[in-house]
Amino acid sequence: MASVTLETRENRRAWGFVTPALLWTVAFFVIPFLVMAAISLATRKGRDIVMTFNLDNYITFFEKAHLLKGLFVSLEITFTVTIISVILAYPLAWIIAERVPQKWQRMALIMAILPFWTSYVVRSYSWLLVLAKNGVINNALLHIGLIAEPLELASTRTATVIGFVHFFVMLLTLTIYANLVQMPPNYRRAAADLGANGFQVFWHVILPLTLPGIMVGAFLTFVLCIGDYITPQILGGNNELALPQVIMLQLGRRADFPMAATLSIILMVVVTLAYIACARWLKMERT
Amino acid sequence: MISPRFSKIASWVYLAALYGFIFLPVAVLVLFSFQDGRLPVPPFNGVTLKWYGEVFADSRLMSALGNSLMVAIGSSLVACVLGFCAAYGLARYILPASRLQRGLLVAPMTVSYLIIALGLLSTFNWLGVSLSLWTVGIGHVVINLPLCFAIIYASMGDHQKNIERAARDLGAAEWQVMTQISAPMLMPSILAAFFLSVTFSWDEFIIAFLLSRFDVTLPVEIWSMLRSGLNPKTNAVGSVVFLVSVALLLILELIVFRRTAKK
């Protein structure tokens, strides 16, 4: 029948467009993931990997305090960073969207995210310059006589959090701003017209409407933060290790590939849980 | 009630404070890249360009810079072509399980780079593939493909679908529709995807670190420089990277967004 031939031919052509990308994703994302999952079930014997297919590594993870602690350190840092970043970024986005004159807004936004474009490694290093024992802050504080001895700012969790917050304030300002400006001004006028005061308008109208932007940004923050090795490694030092640092340690000094794979799977599970929690705000839509 | 005047002043103070926070490390980085001395920390001893001279004389750094550009441009091109084709197929045709396909294509976006890197490392080890810039490039396509696909797919509206129908109706074959209508029409978003992908790849560390061996990219080379501690040369190379990225951003702003805004 005519309908079958025309429409199936179209379909076959469509597969031609989609298949290369799908194949790439399967070959270099799905299969590697499965390989890694399989290796997490293996055991390290010297420098070799023996496929034992058991859950020993996972059991070890929950038994060994220094491994489990990595996860908790990561979670604590990530939640702290996400919350502080949202709290700092929302007013910034709001001021840019509301207080800065229209024609300067784009400029203000570009300025607010400009350091985003420094190299990731260099950005953490720059914070080291600021926070180091002989760095800018200690120098300034000593100079004005507020402290007598330099503070231990670098190689602390605080340093890690500051480094992260710096990065994610920029990211969140961008997503929240985008959400604020696409909100029709009439909603606000209508609410004010119906007798809501400034705070009520914010709480009942603006906040719920910008929640999707906040959630998208917060989720991105969570994913990028919990999986990051650089920032805790450069700024946090080796006093307490975040999960990615623990993973890299398995890979490097201990050469325990199966354990590194196990920890990665656990990291992946945590991110997936976060995704499920935020899923309803993260729908991808075509405009 | 807070008086409007107070809230206005508070706004500007907050704005200034946050900008200060955002720019502090960059300002310190750039300032001490000119430090006439061995340490990039106060006091500031005066201006010299010697560290920039050292950066440009450093053959390892320069080859790492070249490698980074090569990997970034190459992997972004591949990601854009694959992403555009997939977006075209999924936005323009009815395919079985298209939701699942879209989900699969964007899935790497929700996974930490560290995990993607480890997965690829496991697989390459298992298959006996030796690590090189090629393996780094493959990894970067994996992280940039979802981005390119999502950006281009999001820009394919139904209005453009009708425009493509019109082209087909006027006798254009499928490849002509794609190359002469869809791609030029979607060029702003394709370019946006490309440049974004270049900046991501150019700056990416963990995949480049784990999947490379002898030839490395710039972030990895900078990482190894950090072992020597605080050093104005690192400031200088960091400032150069910043300038290059900002230049890329400016190009994106001028070429892509201006064009979009005009329409």
Place this chain on the structure above:
Amino acid sequence: MTAPVSIRNATKTFGDFTALDDVSLEIAVGEFIVLLGPSGCGKTTLLSLLGGFLSPTRGVIEIAGRDMGDVPPSKRPTTTMFQDYALFPHMTLRDNVAFGLKMRKVGKTERHAKAEELLDMVGLKASATKKPHELSGGQRQRVALARALAVEPDVLLLDEPLGALDLKLRRQMQDELKAIQKRVGTTFVHVTHDQEEAMAIADRIVVMNEGKIEDVGRPEDIYMRPRTLFSASFMGEVNFFPGTIDALTDDAIHIHTALGAVKLPASVMADQNATAAQKITLAIRPEHFRASTGTGPRITLGKAKVEDGAFFGTHHRAHLSPADYPDMIITAHMPQSAIIEPGAWIDLTLDPASVVILPGHPAAKVQEDAA
């Protein structure tokens, strides 16, 4: 170039939904056909079948005597003018219009000459190097027309091309469209839901509803002598008087409605096979209640009281309630000079030739659609 179109028993289903139900239609060479109906009536589906964007589930479509069953849009002798114009945003007007010729491997000089000739025809020659976003809606519409005609199609398909324009511009474009069609002689198949537009441009109107063709004919036939209740109500305001046939003679038909018995000439019967006791409906346009002042044959439906009235420029529009059946509201258009005062009584006098007798009684739904 121009060609006839033959649609035979075309059916298109989407899952359980039948968009087009066994439709047959013959379109003559160079005819301006308008497919008219409410949204969802199948008119756009039929157009898509002609253009090749959909293929029929059953049935045959022939253009110039050739079966189009397996021919993709690019190979058909048709072009489509889309509702949103679908101009290529990144190309100049000249390149837009020349695109089809480029695809047919026509040389640059030749296709540019042809494009400029067509742009000239639609009055946009001076804008050849502009891009679509620099144009107004009406201008874009003209470019879309020029582009569709540039490849000299046998059949031009127009998918509600005037839908996005404001009323005044739409009326102006209708005239232009009609004039251009006469000039190029191409067969036009035009889809719209606006009956005034249909009447203004069509050689023949095809009224569609729920996937079927309700009525086909010249605009005046469809308006004055509709063949179905739907067709009568869709083509403009109409009053329905449900009734029953009492008796039939060779030249007359006796009917009774809620307003009493009337005798009408047999020629006003839409269905010539009617029998006594059959349910029928009298369809009377509002402007036909004016016969009281004229001469010639007339019938009366009794007296009616004016409920309210409003002046519309060309006429007074009044709501009347008949003396014999006060629950009914009749809409009537009275002459400009008439004095319409609420409470006044008017004779419901008609020329019997203006009445149409349609089979069946209106369902509540039909009246809602008409409203």
